[in-house]
Amino acid sequence: MAWSLASAVAPAPAAMTRVVVAARDLVPGAALQPGDLALGERRSDSLVADVETSTADATGRTLIAPVHAGEVLRDRDLLDSVLLRALASGTVATPLRVADAAATALVRTGDVIDVIAAASGDGSGGGSTASASVVATGVRVLVVPSRSSGGDGSLFASSGDVTGSDGSLLVVATTTAQALDIARAGVRGRLSFIMRSG
Numbered sequence: 001m002a003w004s005l006a007s008a009v010a011p012a013p014a015a016m017t018r019v020v021v022a023a024r025d026l027v028p029g030a031a032l033q034p035g036d037l038a039l040g041e042r043r044s045d046s047l048v049a050d051v052e053t054s055t056a057d058a059t060g061r062t063l064i065a066p067v068h069a070g071e072v073l074r075d076r077d078l079l080d081s082v083l084l085r086a087l088a089s090g091t092v093a094t095p096l097r098v099a100d101a102a103a104t105a106l107v108r109t110g111d112v113i114d115v116i117a118a119a120s121g122d123g124s125g126g127g128s129t130a131s132a133s134v135v136a137t138g139v140r141v142l143v144v145p146s147r148s149s150g151g152d153g154s155l156f157a158s159s160g161d162v163t164g165s166d167g168s169l170l171v172v173a174t175t176t177a178q179a180l181d182i183a184r185a186g187v188r189g190r191l192s193f194i195m196r197s198g
Contacts, residue, residue, distance in 0.1 A: 015044040020052040022067040028095035028169060031062050032078075042072060050075035062093050064143060064171050079143070079171060093142055093171050094179040099190035101168035104144055111141045112196045113172070115182055119189030135185040136178040138196065143171035 021040040026032070037055045052058045052073040062079040079093050087093065096115060098104055107113065115136040174182065185191060 016041045017044045017047055017051075018053060019047065020055050020058050020073045022069050022071050022073060024069050026063055026067045028063050028065055032059055034059055037073070040070070040072075047072070048074065052078075064093075064095060065169065087173055090175060091173045092176055092179055094139075094174045094182055096170045096172050096182060096193075097186060097191060098168050098170060099192055103192065104168040104170060107141050107144055107170070107193075107195065109141055109144050112138055113141060113193040114196060115139060115172070115178075115185075116192045116194060117185035117189050118192065133185075135181045135191075136172075136174055139172040139174050139178065141170055141172055 018039055019042050021038050023036055023038040026036055034055065037058055039055060042051075052075060058073055058078065063077060064079050065077045067073060067077055114134050116132055117135045118130065118132040120130045182191070
């Protein structure tokens with residue numbers, strides 16, 4: 001009798017939460033559109049505290065980290081609206097993938113940097129050559145990976161960890177023209193930076 005009672009008791013269903021997920025693979029720097037987002041359900045006990053639950057709240061915000069299709073969108077993946085309001089007119093928030101992830105430990109939010117692109121190629125004599133050039137000058141750092149806001153003199157709140165094996169992602173304030181130059185340079189070679197006094 002005891003066995004039959006135990007077998008008849010089904011486990012309680014896990015609590016589920018409706019969350020925002022990526023409808024397709026999303027890349028940093030994009031302002032999210034309705035077609036980029038979808039709603040899904042995940043077990044409540046598997047979610048972190050900053051998951052997005054409203055597509056309306058996420059739409060129009062700028063993505064600062066890659067999100068794969070079906071992956072849950074988190075607040076740390078999005079540029080904070082406070083940062084956007086702090087930008088001067090004509091300025092945009094631009095993702096900057098720095099080739100040397102360790103170099104980002106040298107900067108804080110609010111620092112001013114010049115962006116450098118380095119590329120290698122074959123020389124006319126058959127040997128390899130390397131070149132480097134400045135592609136954007138005087139850009140201000142908005143987001144530094146793995147930093148928390150408060151008490152460090154930062155001008156802006158920073159976001160979550162966006163460091164990977166292919167470098168580290170900063171977000172910088174640029175003009176649209178500078179953003180295009182950085183994007184083109186990132187396709188051709190490796191990006192780095194030098195720090196300015198202000």
